[in-house]
Amino acid sequence: EVQLVQSGAEVKKPGESLKISCKGSGYIFTNYWIGWVRQMPGKGLEWMGIIHPSDSRARYSPSFQGLVTLSVDTATSTAYLQWSSLRASDTATFYCVRSPPVDVTSVYPDYWGPGTRVTVAS
């Protein structure tokens, strides 16, 4: 059974750093893309970017380029989304998603994690 297990909710202050995780199981981690999706409170879904665990090749949505960093640890089948300096506007739920092994221009989420809620407030 494919599972994406995400780290727990976080409460941080503006300016702090944060790294949230997503552990994949039930499939060959290095064969599938891992992407991240943001949902701000009361809003819709936004595609943030995607990374291929085999070579850490990442592609970011222009709206998130330079604001977040995607990474993976193949030894633990875990993907990460990190911020170096959080802002209040980063308050949201973040979903990790798996995409089938297709070309990067054809990726789509086929499995989702349950989401990690991040709250940034002073």
Place this chain on the structure above:
Amino acid sequence: SYELTQPPSVSVSPGQAARITCSGDALPKKYAYWYQLKSGQAPVLVIYDDNKRPSGIPERFSGSSSGTMATLTITGALVEDEADYYCYSRDNSGDSVVFGGGTKLTVL
């Protein structure tokens, strides 16, 4: 930037057909995907490649695409199908991936 447009809400009675549309200029050439979001649960893929249903998704869920519009149809909607539904696709270059704005389906 590329956009996919969905109606904010759709309401049907139990047993009726629910149709949720998604319009985008690149849909004649790009696949549409549909996701179901229920509060407190991981989102679920219900339709991929315009009209394919993943294993485990009930047959009452179907998808179609014609021209610049993709449609998710739930034939004989159940109260348990109440959720937010999002379409997903990409622009003609394939570089820009987007979700539609989401549609809240009410079944009552």
